[in-house]
Amino acid sequence: MTESLAASIATLQDMIQDARIVAGFTGAGISTESGIPDFRSPNSPWLRNKPIPFELFLQSPKARREAWRRKFTMDDLYRDAHPSKGHLGFASLVASGRMPAIITQNIDGLHQRAGLTEEQVIELHGNGTYARCLDCGRRHELDWVRYHFERSGDPPECIACGGVLKSATISFGQAMPEEPMRRAQRLTAGCDLFLVVGSSLVVYPAAAFPAFAKENGAHLVIVNREPTPLDEAADLVIHAEIGTVFSKFIA
Incomplete structure (x- = not known):
């Protein structure tokens, strides 16, 4: 670990320690370290097994059969996936009482498998x-x-x-789930530190939450391997492997 990365992790630890309420926000990057592919990587199996749009799913029995075939094909690819150090680090932060819940774009259920309850995980895109x-x-x-x-x-x-x-899960063209969206809005409005981990922050409306938190006066931290559109607005940006950063938070 470089000195600059160690310093950034120490800064993050101090920010969490000083915060009253931390809102966690996770995207596909936290699960790639568990072996689950993301949507945008070259040669991603998601590109060969794209989710069927919601309207087509409703209208066509043939589309429903194909949707389930693709679903089970993808499930077989990562059936042995286990929570990563990132998932375990978040579970420890929730257990500490500093993070009431995690807002996630993921559908894999790995936050729950890391020890969190259904109430502690706000799933914006449903659960697969x-x-x-x-x-x-x-x-x-x-x-x-x-x-x-x-x-x-x-x-x-x-x-x-x-x-x-x-x-x-929430398919393309399907309405966002009302209650999770409301819960995410309340957590975002009430936090003083918003912690983004493993999200490219390009999928809306989910990606609007960190911007709203920052505009509402919260500190914004982004941990992601690649740059995001909100890096310039963030108070701290760490471009590193998520497991390296969050191994420091595992209880």
Whole structure:
């Protein structure tokens, strides 16, 4: 570790120590260290298995079959993924009481597997570890969906109402979830330190939260391997491996 990186991590530790409320915000970069590919890397498997747009999913049984095929193909690629040092570091910050919750763009459930409760993770883009009925909202486990899908070639219907099942993620063209958006807004408005980790900050409306926090008087810290559009506005920017930075925070 270079002296400049060590100094930046020490500064981050001081900022967290001095903060009253820290809002965490995570993107795909925190999970790439767990072996989960992001959307924008060259040759990303997401480019070969792009999510089906929401309207097409609703309109076409063929599109729904293809959506589930792509979903299970991607799941198989990272089924052995485990929480990274970044996930574990965030779990320790939440446990310390300084961070009430984490706002995440990720759908992999790794923050929960690192020890956080559902209430401590605000999922802006949903969760890909289970399915929901689009009609009645009932949760269905993926093992059950996959068993019936691979048996018949068609995804099963909701066992409660016969409605259409979909991975519990927010697809392109689908409305953002109202309650998580409200919770993220409240946390952002109330924090005095907003900590962005592993996000390119180009996907909206999620990327608007750090800008809003800064405009509201909070300090803004960005930890990401690559530059982001908000680097110039941030109080501290660390371009480094997330695990290197957050290993210092693991309890």
